[in-house]
Amino acid sequence: MTGLRDAKKARVREALYEAALEQFRASGYEDASIADICKAAGVAKGTFFNHFPTxxxxxxxxxxxxxxxxxxxxxxxxxxxxxxxxxxxxxxxxxxxxxxxxxxxxxxxxxxxxxxxxxxxxxxxxxxxxxxxxxxxxxxxxxxxxxxxxxxxxxxxxxxxxxxxxxxxxxxxxxxxxxxxxxxxxxxxxxxxxx
Missing domain, CATH: 1.10.357.10 (Tetracycline Repressor, domain 2)
Structure with a gap:
């Protein structure tokens, strides 16, 4: 069970990472919001902070x-x-x-x-x-x-x-x-x- 949980966590982290990079490229780093990153990754806003402090x-x-x-x-x-x-x-x-x-x-x-x-x-x-x-x-x-x-x-x-x-x-x-x-x-x- 732990292996599946870790795999899911890694997939979510990667989705957030890729969504953030795309938002940075499209909107600029300053204007890319965490809400937009989470929306693009398909996760709740609070999920971001489980993977990245900033x-x-x-x-x-x-x-x-x-x-x-x-x-x-x-x-x-x-x-x-x-x-x-x-x-x-x-x-x-x-x-x-x-x-x-x-x-x-x-x-x-x-x-x-x-x-x-x-x-x-x-x-x-x-x-x-x-x-x-x-x-x-x-x-x-x-x-x-x-x-x-x-x-x-x-x-x-x-x-x-x-x-x-x-x-x-x-x-x-x-x-x-x-x-x-x-x-x-x-x-x-x-x-x-x-x-």
């Missing part, structure tokens, strides 16, 4: 799932240069922003007000940082990066550059070519560390 939790879940998917697409191959690996990670973030710009902008706009979104951003940045640090160390072993360069610091610079450029792009109304700007900044970072 709307921002849904946005945080979306961002986490999207970035984990981007992480999977960023897996390094043995013959890949460090530059190619760093560009691929940045390209996947740019692609994500372009695929769902309404949700991406909402996540950016409401992050300062949401501990849950901020936590998810930190966890995402930490995952990328760990992976890139390992990739930089491997590049040092192959002579791509100077041995005296601190891999952890270079990785932190990379992560802050990518997130900073994306924020700048959003804050300026997407007024410049994000992909080209990221590529230029990443190349500049690597020039500082090249053997």
């Amino acid at each position: 709307k921002s939790h849904i946005l945080a879940d979306w961002y986490d799932q999207a970035m984990q998917s981007a992480d999977l697409r960023s897996s390094a191959t043995p013959d890949q240069t460090l530059l190619d690996a760093l560009l691929l990670v940045a390209h996947n973030a740019v692609t994500l922003a372009g695929l769902d710009p309404v949700l991406w902008r909402a996540k950016h706009a409401y992050a300062p007000q949401s501990d849950d979104i901020q936590r998810t951003e930190r966890e995402t940045d930490d995952r990328v940082h760990t992976r890139i640090t390992a990739r930089i160390r491997a590049a040092q072993e192959h002579g791509e990066v100077r041995a005296d360069v601190e891999a952890d610091a270079l990785s932190a610079l990379y992560v802050s550059t990518v997130t900073g450029v994306i924020r700048q792009w959003l804050n300026t109304g997407e007024s410049f070519d994000l992909k080209d700007t990221l590529e230029d900044r990443i190349r500049t970072i690597l020039k500082l560390a090249n053997a």
